[in-house]
Amino acid sequence: MGALFPTYNRWDLCVESAQGTTVVATDGKQYLDFVAGIAVCNLGHRPPQVQEALEAQLNKVWHTSNLFTNPLQEEVAQLLAGHSCGDYVFFCNSGAEANEAALKLARKYTGRAKVISFQQSFHGRTFATMSATGQEKVHKGFGPLLPEFVHLPFNDIEVLEKEMSERVAAVMLEIVQGEGGVRQINESFLQKTVQLCRQYGALLIVDEVQTGIGRTGKAFAYQHFSIEPDIITTAKGLGSGFPVGAMIGKAFLRDAFTAGTHGSTFGGNPLAMAAAKATLQVIFQxxxxxxxxxxxxxxxxxxxxxxxxxxxxxxxxxxxxxxxxxxxxxxxxxxxxxxxxxxxxxxxxxxxIRLVPPLIVTKEELDRAVAILKEVLLNEYVAIS
Missing domain, CATH: 3.90.1150.10 (Aspartate Aminotransferase, domain 1)
Known part of the structure; x- marks a missing residue:
């Protein structure tokens, strides 16, 4: 019996090494990886540009503190702001932390508490982000969640209209609900959500933790539509496997997040910023x-x-x-x-079944995956169902 809490249902597969779209298990078997660290390794495993940047930074400094100026943070912030509708960036270590920051900023700026999110959404496992998550299995066993979080049916305009009021601080949504079954937002619903947020003075938070950083063919998935969120969160693909998250906000929100209002010991550390900069310089082309x-x-x-x-x-x-x-x-x-x-x-x-291959995948590899999926779904499904 091991020393780890059993918080994961692990597969009986241990990865020894990885490069690009291929992972090699400890028994020597090779796999085409369409998990990619759960949409994290957008440039594949150990992309050379990112590895070189990390190795160079390792020979300079690993950690100081956010009490010191970090020019790399400004460079990465400029890349994120320049490829989104945002103006300012807060760096952290994960998608949950980015969403936590977004919820805090929305409540602080508006002076309101109520947050609307959607059934089958997933926003993280801290108490605030778990409260925003619209899945009972994530809530079960943890006692009372934070108050003033409401989960509505996804893509239901009428229900949203009835729930909106001047008490709402923010509406939080995903363009594609990744953990919730790869369910895409309806454009009419999204446009109405934007309209209602403007009408009632609520902020629109778009969680791009899984859909951001090129995953959908745009820098951010909201860019498939003619909208501008007030706050965007991102993480998974941002550092090519190195832990890093970011919250991106509009200029009018700046004075709600001043010195002492929020922070992170490791957020935006030099190694994370080196990885993020190298990643974005490739993906944002x-x-x-x-x-x-x-x-x-x-x-x-x-x-x-x-x-x-x-x-x-x-x-x-x-x-x-x-x-x-x-x-x-x-x-x-x-x-x-x-x-x-x-x-x-x-x-x-x-x-x-979710498929999130590295963005560098080739058409030949896609064809290979299609053939495997067809074979298994045709021949094995009946036997196990």
């Missing part, structure tokens, strides 16, 4: 983002064609290289069978 959009469209169409005759596949959906295959039953037993064929995938809820 127009031709790179265009390639992601093209590969995402190709992958989605190939999957839909290949699985069209598989009766127990309900839907193949997604945006960019964030794709879900919804099945009629639980996919927990199916996923290890896909792994055995050399393709790593993960669930998104009980009955959705």
């Amino acid at each position: 127009d031709d790179f983002l265009q390639s992601v959009a093209e590969k995402g469209h190709y992958f989605l169409e190939q999957l839909r064609t290949a699985l069209a005759g598989v009766g127990h596949v309900r839907e193949v959906r997604g945006l960019g290289l964030l794709i879900g295959i919804e099945c009629e039953a639980d996919v927990a037993k199916l996923i290890p069978l896909i792994h055995e064929k050399g393709l790593l995938v993960l669930p998104a809820g009980a009955n959705v």
Whole structure:
């Protein structure tokens, strides 16, 4: 019996090494990795540009404190602000911390407490972000959550209209609910949400922890629509596997987050900023983002064609290289069978297979994944369902 809390249902697979889209297990078997650290390794494993930047920074300084000036923070903040509608950035260590900062900023700026989020959303596991998360399984056993958090049906305009008032500090949403089953927001619902936030003086927080940093073929997923969030949060893909998160906010919010109002010991440390800068310099190139959009469209169409005759596949959906295959039953037993064929995938809820390959994936690798998924879903599903 080990010394770790059993907080994860781990697969019986241990990775020895990884490079690009390939991981090698301790038994020597190679896998095509469409988990990518759960949409973290957007440039693949150990991208050379990021590794070089980290190695160079390791030979300078690892940590000082946010009491000292850190020029790298300003450079990364400029990259994030320059490729979003935001103006100021707060650095932290994870998506949960970025969302925590966003919720604190929204309440402090508005002087209000109520936050509206949506069923099947996922925003983190701190008490505030867990309270914002619209999934009972995340709440269970932890006692009372923070008050004034309301979870509404996703994409239901009428219910949202009834709930909005001058008491609402913020509406928090995901453009694609990754953990909630790869469910995309309806454009009409999103536009109405923006309108209602403006009407009642509430802030719009868009959680881009999973969808940001090129994952959908744009720098941020909200850019597929003609909107400008007040606050954007991001993390997973930001550091190519190095822990880093960020909250990006509009200029009018600046004076609500002054010295002493919020902070992080490790947030924006030199190593994290070196990794983030190198990552963004690659991903935020127009031709790179265009390639992601093209590969995402190709992958989605190939999957839909290949699985069209598989009766127990309900839907193949997604945006960019964030794709879900919804099945009629639980996919927990199916996923290890896909792994055995050399393709790593993960669930998104009980009955959705989630595919989040590195953004550098090739069409040949996408074709390989399609073939494996078709084989398993055709031949193995009935046996395990």
